[in-house]
Amino acid sequence: MSLAANVEPAPGSKSERAYDAIKAKIADGSYGAGYRLVLGRIAKDLNVSVVPVREAIRRLEAEGLVTFERNIGATVAGIDTGEYLHTMQTLSIVEGAATALSAPLVSDADIAAARRINEQMRDCLDHFDPVRFTSLNLEFHSVLFTHCPNPHILDLVHRGWDRLNTIRASTFNYVPGRARESVAEHEELLQLIESDADVDTIERAARNHRAATLTAYLNHAETSVEGA
Amino acid sequence: MSLAANVEPAPGSKSERAYDAIKAKIADGSYGAGYRLVLGRIAKDLNVSVVPVREAIRRLEAEGLVTFERNIGATVAGIDTGEYLHTMQTLSIVEGAATALSAPLVSDADIAAARRINEQMRDCLDHFDPVRFTSLNLEFHSVLFTHCPNPHILDLVHRGWDRLNTIRASTFNYVPGRARESVAEHEELLQLIESDADVDTIERAARNHRAATLTAYLNHAETSVEGA
DNA sequence: ATGTATAAAATCGTATACGATCAGTTAACC
DNA sequence: GGTTAACTGATCGTATACGATTTTATACAT
Incomplete structure (x- = not known):
């Protein structure tokens, strides 16, 4: 049994953290409808590489919270x-x-x-x-x-x-x-x-x-x- | 207009192809319940790198077709x-x-x-x-x-x-x-x-x-x- | 023989790098 | 002046590499 367990609250994977962070920003309005989600930018903000950010965005796309186009990028879906x-x-x-x-x-x-x-x-x-x-x-x-x-x-x-x-x-x-x-x-x-x-x-x-x-x-x- | 268009049927992204390929193998029984989906192995089979394969597997996980555990890997979900x-x-x-x-x-x-x-x-x-x-x-x-x-x-x-x-x-x-x-x-x-x-x-x-x-x-x- | 500690192998998770693709801009041409 | 072609910058898509974690194998002690 490790003595140093649970010093981190619940790091999970970085993809998970990125997913939560982006979704939270959509929820609180920081990323409003039409906001352009740029991989590199978000990666820098969260101090992770683009790979987990990409995975997070693809998950958000599957849930319909963002729209995604090949070689174009993701934008926050507008909710009317x-x-x-x-x-x-x-x-x-x-x-x-x-x-x-x-x-x-x-x-x-x-x-x-x-x-x-x-x-x-x-x-x-x-x-x-x-x-x-x-x-x-x-x-x-x-x-x-x-x-x-x-x-x-x-x-x-x-x-x-x-x-x-x-x-x-x-x-x-x-x-x-x-x-x-x-x-x-x-x-x-x-x-x-x-x-x-x-x-x-x-x-x-x-x-x-x-x-x-x-x-x-x-x-x-x-x-x-x-x-x- | 490119003359060489449509030589490839519908390449899409490699993630997409990997997703389709894996799902097809699950559907036809090649990957039966409990089959261990190893990133590197599938990547080699499909002649792509592990990144798109990983993305495909995460999508399959979201659909409940495979179960996924951190640092462990994915296995085809059993259907009883x-x-x-x-x-x-x-x-x-x-x-x-x-x-x-x-x-x-x-x-x-x-x-x-x-x-x-x-x-x-x-x-x-x-x-x-x-x-x-x-x-x-x-x-x-x-x-x-x-x-x-x-x-x-x-x-x-x-x-x-x-x-x-x-x-x-x-x-x-x-x-x-x-x-x-x-x-x-x-x-x-x-x-x-x-x-x-x-x-x-x-x-x-x-x-x-x-x-x-x-x-x-x-x-x-x-x-x-x-x-x- | 069984259980435990250590070492090795396998596999995942992510950083980095680079090629591919697209939007916007400039320049050439009619 | 308008249209088209090439150029540039930005961004995505994926290959590769390496560290982290887990599993498995091995050696050893009990």
Whole structure:
């Protein structure tokens, strides 16, 4: 056993670090839509060579966060309202399926935990803490996901959340008016699962829950931001 | 304009060629489950350096076709019955959604084309041509997909088909008993779309269509192959 | 014989280097 | 003056090289 273990937090590979760093910059808006990702430049910024940076960018391309052209390079993909709609719609479908598949495996303890999280979310409404609210929202749904017996669907859900968090932070804003309804719908969803409702009902409820969030965002975007 | 253009069929990047080559070998069984993908060896086989091979393998890892461990290497992922079930179930969900979303945009000409393809599939039953049948099957569904307004969902469907074709070819076999039912269900699906049935009905029909195929495969596997 | 420590081989991860390709610019030509 | 051709700079794509890490083989002690 090495004595010097864990002095580095979690270096991982340099490709991994590059991937995280670039994605973070896309998420926080440092690299906005259309930003040109130049291998050499990023490599210098991160003090690594171009090889791991290239690998990171190819991964981001596969996730649709950047567009890539041979011998041209990568640019941060622009996220317009339509793109946002497509992402949310996709997430609503896979999330609905994941929730329905998980429902039979959710225990009473899980329900209790989810309900506790939802109460904390309710608190966030009073103290106006949208950051914590968003974080708790993921936690809440995660409780319902973790028992999904299909790893592929679970993976799609995670990718969807990740993508949402990345693109939303750089373009869309929090919609306070929607949050209270969301908490209420969470409670309805828990009651459905508690009462062993059939999977179709649960799937529809979960899907509509997200679809309603989508609609709220779109209405908000239309009346305030107008475009990307 | 260059006179020497197109002497190479479609070189693309070497990473691309490596990716295609490795995936083909996984699909045809040359690289069976558990096969160790050694960078240097593959690079030598393909007459390229290790860098593009590494990139190809990382892409395959992202698609779940190989498992990868730091400083260890990549091995072809084993596909057991459960894995196959998960892939098919995921495909049934995204395909159902894609079909439902596309339905309102499918024209009479599309219906006619699909029906023509389905007739050819019926012919394949008589002449016993499973290879062509499988190919036509993809064509049939593609007609229903192409109008899907959500590119993300469409992408998931394509990935699902691709994955299915890759893993099934190397482990699972054609199930003749199922084919005739499949053709009949295609006709039912077309009639639903023709009659402008509501999207939920279409989604359910499309999903069940695939689920039935899944069940048939599993029964077949249980009674004949017994495991992977 | 078994377990452990050391040495060797194999393989991965990344830095560096260089050729290939493309966009933008300048110069030549009509 | 407008069009085309060659040039330049920037950037990507990949080969090669080397260090880091893991696995395997070997020797030794118990």
